[in-house]
Amino acid sequence: MAEMVTLTIDGRELSVPKGTTILEAAKQIGTEVPHYCYHPGMSSPAMCRLCLVEVEGAPKPMPSCITTATDGQVVRTQSEEALGHRRAVLEFYLVNHPLDCPICDMSGECHLQDYTHEEGPKHGRSREPKRVFGRDDFGGDVLFYGDRCVMCTRCVRFMNEVEQDSRLTVVERGSRSVIDTFFDEGLEGTYWHGNIVDVCPVGALVSKDFLHKARAWDLDHTPSICPGCSQGCNIELHTRDNLVQRLKPRENLDVNGWWMCDYGRMDYEWMNAGGRIEAPLVRRGDTAQAAGWKDALGTLLDRVRGLGSPTVKAVASPHASNEDLGALKAFLDALGGAEVVYRGRRAEDEVVLKGFPSLARRRDLTPNATGAELHGARRVGSDEATGGLDDVATHDGVVVVLGDPLDDQPEDFAKDASLFVYLGQHAPPAANGADFVLPVTTFAEQEGTFTNHEGRVQRFWAGMVAPGMARPPWLVLGALAAELGDTAAAVRTAAEAFQSFGSRIPAFEGLGYDDLGTRGAIVNETVAITGEGA
Amino acid sequence: MAYPYVSDREVRIISTGFGDPEQRRIDTYVDRGGYGALKKALGLEPGEVVDIVKESGLRGRGGAGFPTGVKWSFMPKEKNKPHYLICNADESEPGTFKDRELIRWDPHQLIEGCLIGAHAMGAEHVYIYCRGEFFEATQVLAKAVEDAYAKGYAGEDILGSGKTIDVTVHAGAGAYICGEETGLMNSLEGRRGQPRVKPPFPAQVGVFGMPSTINNVETLCAVPHIVTNGPDWYKEHGTEKAPGTKLFCVSGHVNKPGNYELPLGFPLAELIDDVCGGVRDGNALKAVIPGGSSVPILNAEEARACALDYDGCVEVGTMLGCASVIVMDETTDMVKQARRMVDFYAHESCGQCTPCREGSAWTAKMMRRIEEGRGTEEDLDTLMSATQEMVGTTICVLSDSVAAPVQSSIRKFRDEYLALIRRGERVGAA
Numbered sequence: 001m002a003e004m005v006t007l008t009i010d011g012r013e014l015s016v017p018k019g020t021t022i023l024e025a026a027k028q029i030g031t032e033v034p035h036y037c038y039h040p041g042m043s044s045p046a047m048c049r050l051c052l053v054e055v056e057g058a059p060k061p062m063p064s065c066i067t068t069a070t071d072g073q074v075v076r077t078q079s080e081e082a083l084g085h086r087r088a089v090l091e092f093y094l095v096n097h098p099l100d101c102p103i104c105d106m107s108g109e110c111h112l113q114d115y116t117h118e119e120g121p122k123h124g125r126s127r128e129p130k131r132v133f134g135r136d137d138f139g140g141d142v143l144f145y146g147d148r149c150v151m152c153t154r155c156v157r158f159m160n161e162v163e164q165d166s167r168l169t170v171v172e173r174g175s176r177s178v179i180d181t182f183f184d185e186g187l188e189g190t191y192w193h194g195n196i197v198d199v200c201p202v203g204a205l206v207s208k209d210f211l212h213k214a215r216a217w218d219l220d221h222t223p224s225i226c227p228g229c230s231q232g233c234n235i236e237l238h239t240r241d242n243l244v245q246r247l248k249p250r251e252n253l254d255v256n257g258w259w260m261c262d263y264g265r266m267d268y269e270w271m272n273a274g275g276r277i278e279a280p281l282v283r284r285g286d287t288a289q290a291a292g293w294k295d296a297l298g299t300l301l302d303r304v305r306g307l308g309s310p311t312v313k314a315v316a317s318p319h320a321s322n323e324d325l326g327a328l329k330a331f332l333d334a335l336g337g338a339e340v341v342y343r344g345r346r347a348e349d350e351v352v353l354k355g356f357p358s359l360a361r362r363r364d365l366t367p368n369a370t371g372a373e374l375h376g377a378r379r380v381g382s383d384e385a386t387g388g389l390d391d392v393a394t395h396d397g398v399v400v401v402l403g404d405p406l407d408d409q410p411e412d413f414a415k416d417a418s419l420f421v422y423l424g425q426h427a428p429p430a431a432n433g434a435d436f437v438l439p440v441t442t443f444a445e446q447e448g449t450f451t452n453h454e455g456r457v458q459r460f461w462a463g464m465v466a467p468g469m470a471r472p473p474w475l476v477l478g479a480l481a482a483e484l485g486d487t488a489a490a491v492r493t494a495a496e497a498f499q500s501f502g503s504r505i506p507a508f509e510g511l512g513y514d515d516l517g518t519r520g521a522i523v524n525e526t527v528a529i530t531g532e533g534a
Numbered sequence: 535m536a537y538p539y540v541s542d543r544e545v546r547i548i549s550t551g552f553g554d555p556e557q558r559r560i561d562t563y564v565d566r567g568g569y570g571a572l573k574k575a576l577g578l579e580p581g582e583v584v585d586i587v588k589e590s591g592l593r594g595r596g597g598a599g600f601p602t603g604v605k606w607s608f609m610p611k612e613k614n615k616p617h618y619l620i621c622n623a624d625e626s627e628p629g630t631f632k633d634r635e636l637i638r639w640d641p642h643q644l645i646e647g648c649l650i651g652a653h654a655m656g657a658e659h660v661y662i663y664c665r666g667e668f669f670e671a672t673q674v675l676a677k678a679v680e681d682a683y684a685k686g687y688a689g690e691d692i693l694g695s696g697k698t699i700d701v702t703v704h705a706g707a708g709a710y711i712c713g714e715e716t717g718l719m720n721s722l723e724g725r726r727g728q729p730r731v732k733p734p735f736p737a738q739v740g741v742f743g744m745p746s747t748i749n750n751v752e753t754l755c756a757v758p759h760i761v762t763n764g765p766d767w768y769k770e771h772g773t774e775k776a777p778g779t780k781l782f783c784v785s786g787h788v789n790k791p792g793n794y795e796l797p798l799g800f801p802l803a804e805l806i807d808d809v810c811g812g813v814r815d816g817n818a819l820k821a822v823i824p825g826g827s828s829v830p831i832l833n834a835e836e837a838r839a840c841a842l843d844y845d846g847c848v849e850v851g852t853m854l855g856c857a858s859v860i861v862m863d864e865t866t867d868m869v870k871q872a873r874r875m876v877d878f879y880a881h882e883s884c885g886q887c888t889p890c891r892e893g894s895a896w897t898a899k900m901m902r903r904i905e906e907g908r909g910t911e912e913d914l915d916t917l918m919s920a921t922q923e924m925v926g927t928t929i930c931v932l933s934d935s936v937a938a939p940v941q942s943s944i945r946k947f948r949d950e951y952l953a954l955i956r957r958g959e960r961v962g963a964a
Contacts, residue, residue, distance in 0.1 A: 088923035092892035175895035177885035
């Protein structure tokens, strides 16, 4: 138990662990002291001078980002003195800021805008010509608008302290200070530089990918998990018009801190891809015909019941949620059990974020391989997620494929199967011979959980509306299992799916859906991914 | 001797070598008793040396006037990591030219002071950080350090004492802010010359993260004399609260500008009229900046009442600073003068803290507009309130150095500003 100190902030007494800064302590009573240079994930240079507060007995206003709370301290963050300092500092910022909010990408989520509207002067008094730096291409995904910069140096410190690849620096001094890159390549070739756009409190650093794509106030934010690798970075999907416009990291100190890698950040366009299957397709004779769900599932069940006790082989996907995999297992068990394999891409190396070493772009480029393993699936195929399906392709019993795009498989995949069911977002040529092609949602269109590389189960939420009749796999497979006698598989929500199917896997025992919270929870037993660590 | 100008009112202790090209030669220095104080100090316990300096009442000559012995005693007594002494020779305050003279005329006096200080604080390394523009002084000093090593006064086993103290001369790259002690440390380490947040103070975490003490050139130059002659002798000069002598760098509209070593407490009026031969061309005195450009300006009346020591300056609303006396006569355009000062600070702001980075440049632009005859009366109010927000709100005090000259100038010479704003009238043709 950490030693506690008791102080008073704005008339409210509170206790915080010794060593806590006033700024962090104030957050605990719901007060955010305005600040630019301070970021909890980096060192505090105390240079923006915006977070100055009044501390009783101190001769000068104190920077709350580095002043630690002490016993009996009396702090005022909203006194006339403190507000006066903030008003003055905000006016200083406006001396050279271009106020080009109408064409600035940051408008609507800009801290200079927010603070100035909340506490700043109505009008800056400066009538002098403004300093002009213009725009600079920093390489990678980053554009620099020097005139908007508030010189908080968060970007420089991120590259120095967190990514530990010093590509940025402050050149010149005084009001001529400007952020710059050392060499022409700038940020090109670094793996985490997208984060400097996030930490920039104003519109000085903007993403080329997002440039002029959407206004901040038009975006819906949905908490989610990055599907780019097995790290399970907590993210937000920012959507407009049912399209993901960008991904942003979401704070989770147990997983990704405040960060995410550029690979994951830029890997979102597939979520917006068109050409989706919008209705269940049922093969009748030589043609696949669109059908309603009731018709399709009814026909499927009739077929299954006519097969007697078939041997079943299944392909799962490490991109499917725990609920989907659980429902798949329930369905396969209802058929009498099956051998389940999965394929997933793997990178050659991990890319570790040096300043936050528990975070890396993992070798495993799928979000739920651990979940697949815990549900009894076995990894097959290459690091490019190809091959490994010969057994399945030639199987003469039942073949069920969930989510695997089968890109590398021939059109006559599973041609000998007595029943071939394909569940996916797109219908690949290899599914041409399927008896049933069932449209299912992506992770972005459904609620659920992934289990990351360390066995942490984390929730994600639906940020997009699924096209046409696409439904979550757990709903489809759960309904099928229920009709085949597994009554507990009749689940109506992701939460029910998690409880119903999770309770069947020892590793998930005792984990409640509501207990996962915002930080996730670790499963009871660890599991080695097939083919790794050997 | 005729070093630019001399006066019989002077009490020359540290400036005896000024104008004498022989003094910088190590043999001459030793013949004249040099390095005797070092020998004496090495025979004493470090704590005893600190006590002598404490007892002498010597105060920092760089501007702040903090008691030197007390500062030395802040260094940790236990020696579980390296200790450093830094000599601040980054003399950059407009109007100041004493340290340069001390170095180029009498480098061994400084080296001896550094070595004594290092011994007193258990420092094994002395860094002398010279202003980047001090080409000649840096060369003279580097040569003197070489000579001191050759003769066994520096380096290993100094004078057979078993003590090792190294001396490194480091040239800055020409930034005013590197004269701020923590900015200097950053610069010395190869980082951007930006002041650090205090605490931690240098005596705990200084250069290279080790306990460090930083002293001005003039302070360290006084140390050998105090060690040789004793604290009581030193206290014979100056005032009770400010013992000893001080170099006054007088520039501007006087007949005999130059460096004068005078006891602290010397009347400013006598410095101008007697020591410096009066204001040029018989003109009337208009204003004096007594302590370098960052201290509040005095009008003629205040200047006449000012005694040149730490308290005497505070009494008339200014500071002794580094005792760089800039004298201005009736022909001076006070608006232009203030603008010129602000331009300097705006140029030299390191750019870390917002009030300083933005405020100094904004103030400079406003002052320029007023000087060009495009000002308004509201500008004066804006200047007063904007600069007020630059006082005490930043990591170091450079920002305060913008506020002091602007505010004191507007307060004391408001008529001149108004004459320019309302009627376009300017003082002087300068």
